[in-house]
Amino acid sequence: MDYRQFMTERLSDYKDDNMLTTRVLLLVCSLAPCHADGFTLEEEEDFNQDVLGTDFLRRPLHPSFFCPDMSPSPTVPTSVEFVKAADVKVIAALGDSLTTAIGANGSTILSIPFEFRQLSWSIGGYGTYQNVITLANIFKLFNPGLLGPSPVWTFHGQPTTVNETGFNFAVTGHNTLNVSDQIRHMIDTFKSYPGLSFEEDWKVVTMLIGMNDICDFCKDKTLFSTDNFIRHMTDALDTMMKEIPRTIVNVVQILSMKPLRDLQRPTLGCQLQKSFCSCLVQPEEDSTELQELVEVNTEFQRRLEKLLDGERFFKKDFAVVLQPYVENAEPPHLPDGTIDMSFFTADCFHFTVKGHEELAKGLWNNMFQPVGQKEVIKTFSEPVKLTCPSKEHPYIYTRPRVESSAAPLRRLCVPLMSLLSVFHSL
Structure with a gap:
């Protein structure tokens, strides 16, 4: 079945006498005032194509990706x-609308309520790596039997099943404050999912959450504080x-969000920024409110790095690793210096498939x-080049930084050296 046929059949599950269009418009209008006020309204184009991206697979396929060693370990590893x-059997994701991939494959404001989970950077499982680059599709090159990639899109606010979401629990x-509910759902699903060995299978879980805390900070500075x-x-x-x-x-470091203020187009869609992230978008450029929010954003990053620095979340069969590659990333720019809006959805806030693919490649690397040697991306203007695991270390890096691991030994050595110097002076 080709993609156009698939999307048409899936759309028929919802669409009845244009009722889906009506529902989308009602939802969009609940998120932002539905009046043009001089902005360009582009929603009169073909619904199927612009909302669901039915021409998605018409773009050129990505070149194949191969590594010298794509084999699993001789025996199932017991150490993280x-x-x-190729040892990873299960992939899952936690987070918010960036991980549900809101609007990622549409071209108008009508696509915003659609969650293109099958194309999500960390968990999307549509087609193959050559169709769309996601972390899950990269892992599928190493283990075609991978459990968990998201197979299809969902509609925001509608009940879903694991058959639709895969292990995308975002x-x-x-x-x-909601992420513990996602984790409980994930654990219960893992324990009951056919073919998944909860005790034996190695799992990779990617977690990116916290941007909505910043977006809502000005509404309740205690509830959305750094401490919380x-x-x-x-x-x-x-x-x-x-x-x-x-x-x-994988705990992916949250982004620096101030540059999102620069994502502007004279469209109704861009006005949705004021609903998605009013605390960021509405303050004046030189206001104390904006400066406070920028400082909170930086403090979120600093405190998260501090939390994950060391062996606090590391044991023989479990590890949490901070992946910092997007912490200072600037929006991509065109040669003329303007922001490349092809990376962003109609709401001028979320990523299109193009942006999701760069997020996926950066995370894999x-x-x-x-x-201490993890790449930090400055901008997505230059595509991230995907790399292979090294021959010297073909494993996912999970060991905390050496300095942290050696700290207890250093604390022991200092008094011992002092005692030895005393004896030496006698």
């Missing part, structure tokens, strides 16, 4: 430090470490770079 890509609009962000993250990671065996958790 020796897990190769929920559009969720804050960090760290408390919720700590509780979430503690739960996973306690309850899920054989797991590597970070996973095979040691702590």
Whole structure:
């Protein structure tokens, strides 16, 4: 079945006498005032094509990606430090609308309520790597039997099943305070899913959440404080470490969000920014409110890095690794200096498939770079070049930084050296 036929049949599950169009418009209008006020309204184009991207597979296929060693370990690893890509049996994701891939494959405001989970950077499983580059599709090159990639799109606010979402447990609009609910759902699904060995299978879980806390900060500075962000993250990671065996958790560092203020087009869609992230978008450029939000954003990043620096979330069969590649990334620019809006959806806030693919490649590369040597992307203007695991270290890097691991030994050595100097002076 080709993509156009697939999307048409799936659309028929919802569409009845243009009722889906009506529902989309009602939802969009609930998110932002539905009047043009001089902005360009582009919703009169073909609904199927512009909302669901039915011409998605018409673009050229990506070149094949091969590595010298794509084989699993001779036996199933027992240590989290020796897990190769082909050893990973299960992939999952936690987060918000960036991970549900809101609007990622549409071209108008009508696409915003659609969650293109099958194309999501960390978990999308549509087609193959050559169709769309996602972390899951890269892992599928190493293990075609991978469990969990998201197969289809969903509609925001509608009930879903694991057959639709795969192991993408992200929920559009969720804050960090909600992530424990996602984790409980994930654990229950893992334990009951046919063909998944909860105790034996190695799992990779990618978690990116916290941007909505910043977007809502001005509405409740206590509820969305840095302390609460760290408390919720700590509780979430503690739960996973306690309850899920054989797991590597990618915690992707949250983005610096101020550059999103520069994503502007004279369209109704861009006005949705004011609903998605009013605390960021509405303050004046030189206001104390904006400066405070930028400082909170930086503090979120700093405190998250501090939380994950060391062996706090590391044991024989479990590790949490901070992947920092997007922490300072600037929006991509065209040669004339303007922002390349092809990376962003009609709401001028979320990523299109083009942006999702760069997020996926950057995450994969970070996973095979040691702590302290992980690439940090400056801008997506230049495509990220996907790399292979090295011959010297073909495993996903999970060992915390050496300095942190050696700290207890250094603390012991200092008094011992002082004592030896005393004896030497006698």
